[in-house]
Amino acid sequence: MSESIEFNFDHEYVDTDETGTPSFQREFVDEIINGNHEVLFLHAPTGAGKTYSFILAIMNSNPKRMDPHLHIIVAEPTNEIVNEFYCKFVTMMEKNPSNVTERPTARMITGQARSSEGRMKEIRGAVSSNNLVVTNPDILSLYVAGNYLRTARKDSANFQDALMQADVVIFDEYHSYDPQSLGKILSILLVSRSLNLGTPKFVFSTATPSEKFMRMVKEAVGDVNVLEISASADPFSMKGREIRGELKVIVTDEDIFDTVGEAKKFSEGRGLGRLAYIFNSVVEAERFVGNLEADGIHPEVIDGYRRHLRSKTKEETNCAQNAEAIESAVIVATSSIELGVNIPDLSLGRIHAGYYFENFAQRLGRFARSGQHSFVYVHVDHDLIEGFRSIKNGGCNDYSDFLLQVSRLIASKHISETEVLNNRDIFTYCIWRNTNRPGLKDSIKDALQGFGGGYLFEVDQVLEEIREGDPSSEHVKSFVDWWKDYFLSFGYFRGAVSEVMVRLPNGLETKYDWLHVLRWAQLRVDGGVYVVERWRERGEAAKPSVSFRDFRHGEKVLDWEKMKSGNERLFREEWKEQLKSDLGTYLHIRDDERLKRYAITLGRALNVITPRTLRPIDIKVQDNDNIFI
Template identity: 25%
Template sequence: MEKSLKLDRMYIERAQNVGTLFSDERDSTFQKEYSLYSYQQKILTDQFNGADIIFLDAPTGSGKTFSFILPVIGTFEKDQGGILTKTVVITEPTNQILEEEESEISLILKKYFNDKIKVTKITGPGKEKKDQKGLAHGNYENIINAPYHSKLILTNPDILTLLISYYYKNIIIENRFNQQFNDSKLKDWKQFFASVDYLIFDEYHSYNEASLGKLVAYTILGKGSGLFKDFKHLKIIFSSGTPLATFKNIIKKNIDKSVKIYDSIKPEIFYGKDIDKSKAKVTQFRGETEIIFTDREIFEETDYRNNDGKRRMYLFNKVVEMEQFGEKLRRENISFISYSRIDTKIKDKQIDKNDSNVIISTATTMELGSNKNPDIAHVEVGYNVESILQRIGRVSRRGQAGKIYIHLGQQNGMLIDSIKNYTEPITYEQLTEEVEKLLNKKFLDVPSLNANIGAMLYFVYKGLSFDDPAKSDVEKIGKKFKFFEAMVRVEEFKENAIDILNKTQRGDQFEIENLKRWVVNVFNSFRLFRGNILEKDIEFTRGGIEVVRSSQNLIWIKRFTEYEYNRENDVYSIKKFSDEPNNIFCLIYPSLNNRKGLSIPYLELIDKSKFTNNIKRDFNEWYEWNFQNCENETLRKYLSDIQTVIENLSYLTLPTIETEVSDADFII
C-alpha cells in the first residue's frame, strides 16, 4: 500500500542587499554579492525589540546556519579596519553537524573576508577518562579562553555543561599540577558568559528532558534571574525547524518577567503556486518533494541497485539496522558510505557535493541538520512528528526536486489510509497535519525536566565560592525546585553518614564509604549534559575487510550485539548484531541488606526474566518497612530524598559501582 503527496516548492522573501545595510561604503565583495532573507536581516541588525531570549523557528534548509554568523559579520563590516566586537558561540547536538558547519562557514569567510574572521571549533571527549589526567585541563583552557582569540566558536553543549557545572574546574583542582597551583586564579563559566554576545542552541528539539533541563538552567542563570550584571549584553537563541511549544512555555515560566522574549523569528514562506500572486522578492530554497508513504519494510527496497546517477540515503531508527543493511550491500558487492556514532573515529567520510551515484547508510543522528543532499531517500518513520519532519527535510535542500519514501512497515501500514488525497502540491503546514495522523508530537516529561533544572542549579550553587554574592541568590532560585533541595540534603547526609550510621548501628565502614562514593557518582551523572554513559571500546569487522574500532555505550553493546569480552584489554569484540534487542534491564537501588544493615546502591545489567513481580513486591515491602521503622529522623529524610534522586535517573544517568552483591540482595 502506498500514498503519495507532493510538498510544493518553497520560497523565502529576500531582504535588501547587504551592502545597503551599513553606513560605510567600503568596497566589499560580500556587500555587493550577498543578499539576505528578511528574517536574516533582523538577526544581522538586532531587530528583536530589545529581547534577550529569541526562538528561531525556520524550516530545514532555510539558511539558519548562515544566520548564526551574521552578528559577527555585521560588526566586521561596520567597524573601520574590521575590528570585531561581537562574539558568537554556536552549539550543535552532534560533532558531525559541527564538522559540516565549520566547513560551510569557513568557505564563506575565506571567500569574502580572506580568513580575517577566525573560527574555533572545540570538541572532544564528553567526560574524563582515568588514563588522561590532563584532558580536563586542556578542554577547560580551550573553552574558557576561546572568546579572547576568536569571535566564532563552534562547540557542543557537553563541553559547555562541563564548564558551567564546575566539572572541569573541580577535576583540575583535584589533580593539581604543582604545589604552587592557585585555585583562585582559575576562571569559571561567569567570565565565559560575560565574554559572549550570542549563545545559540541549535536543533534543541533533539534533546531529552535531562539535556533540556540544563538549557533552561543556563537561561535562568544567563538571563532569567538578573543575578549577574555582567551578562546584560548576552542574547540566547534557541533554533529549530520543529520547535517545541512545551519547552518554550517552561522557559517563559522560569525566567524573570522583566526579561523580554522574542517568541518566534521565522521566515516568510511562499509556495510555488503563490509566487505569481506575491509582489515580494523571493528566492527558492527548497525544490518540490515527492513524499511516498509505504507499508513496505525498508529492508525490502532494492533500488540501490539502480546505476542511474542518483544519490540515495537510507536512514534507519537504530544503528543495528544500519549495520545489517550494510552487510546486505557488502554481500552484493555494492559500495556505500555509512554514518553513525560508531563511525565517529573514521575520518574519510567526506562526500563532494557534485558526486553522484552515492549510497549513504545512516542512523538517526543524520536527521539533524545534515547536508548530504540525496536525490532519493528511504527512511523509517521515526519516533515522533518532529523526527519525521526532520527526515523529510534531508531532501530537496538546494532547490532541486527530490523524493523520499517513508517506510511504515506492515505493522503500521494501515495508518496510510488516514492520509488525505491531494490533487496538487501541498504546504508545509498541510504536511505537518498529515504526519500528525501517523505519530504523536514529542512528549516532554516536565517533572524530569524540572529535576534537571534543579540539579544544574545545585552544581552552580556548590561551585560558587562562599564570598560570591550570587551564591545565596542561586540558592533561593534553586529552592523552587524539589530536586535541588533533595540533592542538598543527600549531600549533607553523605558528609555526616559515618556519625549517623554509627549511632544507628546501620552498616560498617566499608559500606558507608561505598555509599558516599556512589552519591558522588550519582551527582556527577546529573553534572553531564546527556547523563553518565559508561562507554567501552569496541571492535568488529565489516564484511571481512574493514576493522572498525570505536567506543559505545555498554548498555547498547549488551542489548544489541553478540560479543566477546577481552578483560585484559577491556575491549568488546562484536561478533554479530542482534536481530532483536537482548532482554537486558537496568536496575538500581539503595538497600538495607536483608533489613539488617545498609548495603550499597547498585547498578547491574541483568536478564529481564530475573526481574519478577515477587522481587518488585519484596523491594516495595523493604522500602516501606525501613522508612516506617527507622527511628533516626535524618536517616528517614535521607531515604526519602534518595528516592527522589533515583526516580529521576534514566538509563543514561545510572552510574556503576564496583562491589559484589550477594544472592540475598534485591536487585531492583
C-alpha cells in the same frame, strides 16, 4: 505484496527582501547586535538558512564594540554537524572577508581532552580568543557544571568563567533534546540570568518548534524578555515547513531491507546521483550496512558506531577536503542527516518514518530543500498505510496541509514539564556543588531556592553536621560517597558512558557504549576487544540509567551478571531494590540520629528523582540520544 501511496508537492519558498536576503535573517542579525531581548527563538524551515544567520551575526561589525565581532558559542547536537558547521564558517571567511580589518576566527571543540584541566583551559581560552566556538552540548554543559576540574582551587572552572566572555550562546536543533536535556538548558539560562552577567543572549533554533518549551522559557524569564523570529507568520502550524522545488513522497510498507538492489544501481556509477538511507536506530543501520557490504556495496556510513572513524581533531580537519569527503553514491545514516548534515547531489531518499512526527517532518525537510526535484520513499509499518490512504483520498491542499494531517497520524514527541523542571533543579545543584567562589556560590543557591529546588541543600546541611560529628565513621563515609556518585551523572548533558573497543562485522574497530553493545549484539571477546558476531533483532538486556542517563558508577551498586543474562525483570527489580536497600540501611541505624536524619532527607530528594531514574526497557532511542564527547 507491499502497498504504496504517492504524494506530489510543488512550492517555491520565497521570503526575501530587496537584496535577496531572507527577512528573518536580517531581523535575527539586527536583534543579536542591537536588540535588548535576553532570549531569542529562531524558527525557520529546513534549509532556509538558520545556521547561516549565526555566521551573518559574526560577520556584521558592531562599531560600538572595541572588538568589532561578536563571540558566539554554538552547540550542535552531533559531532558531524559540529565539523560541518565549522568548515562552512572557515570556508566562508576565506571567500568572503569581512568589512573590517581583522577576519573573524573559529574553534571547533569535540572529542576527549588530554586531561580534565586541559579541556577546561581549552574552552575558556577558545571563547575569549575566537569569534565562534562550535561544540556539542555535552561539552558545554560539562564545562558550566564544573565537572572538568574537581579541586578546591579558587580558580577552578565555574559558571561565570564559562559564559561571561560570550555574547551569544546558541542551542541549534533544540527540538532534538529530551526533557532531561531541556532541563539542563533551562538551568544554564536561569543561573546566568540570576547572576546579572549582562551577557550572553540565549538563542534556540529549529525547524520543529516546541510550543511547550517556549512557554516554559517565557514563564521563567518573562514574556517581554523573549523574542520569536520566524520565517512563517505561524511557525507552530505547518506553514513554517515550506519546501523549495518539487517533492515526490511515496509512502510504502515495503521492507527497507529489500532495497539492496536499488543501492547496487547507484553504487555502480550510472549517473543517478546519490541515494541516502535514514534509519531509526544505529543497530538497524549497521545491519543494513552488513547486507550492502555482503553484496559488494561500500556505502558512506554516518552513525554512532562510525563516529570515531569519521571524527578529526581541529589540527587534522581540512575543510577543503572535508567538502569532498563523501565519495560513495550510497549513504547510510541515522539522525545526523535528519538534524543537519548536508549531503550534496541527493536524488533519492529511503527513510524510516521515525519514532515521532518530528522525525518524519525533519527527514522530509532534508530532501525538500534543494530547489530541484526530490524523490523520497517513506517506509512505514503496514498499520499506518490505511491512515496515509485516508489522507490521500481526503485530499491535500499543499505540503503544509499534508504534514498537518500526518501529525494526527504519527505521535509527536512528548515533553514532560515535570521532568524538565526536576532536571533543571538537579543540574543547578550540580553547578552549585562544583563552584568554589563564595559569592558566586551564594548567588546560585539563591537562584535554586527561588525556583523551588531548595530541598536539595538540606542534604548538604546535614552532611556537614555529620562530618563535624564523626568524620571517621565508615557508615557515614560510604553513604556520603554513594550520594556523590549518584548525583555525579546528572552533571552530564546526555549521560556518562563506559566505552569499549568494538570490532564490527566488517572488521572495522571503533569505540562505543558498552551497555548498548551488550544489549544489541551477540559478542565474543578477543584480547579486550568486543567482537560483534551478529546484531540482534531486539534488545536483550536492560539498560540502567539515572535520570534517563547511564549510571556512571553503577558497577558499585548493581549486579552486572543479571544484566548480562538478559533477564530484564530481575535486573529492574535489582535496581529498585538496591536503591531501597541503600536508603533502608541507614534509616534503620537507631544509634545515630543525625545519620538517620540525613537518610530521611536523602529519601525526600530521591522521592522526586527516583521516578526518572530507570529508562523503560522498550523506550525508543535514536543515536542522537547518545552523543559522546
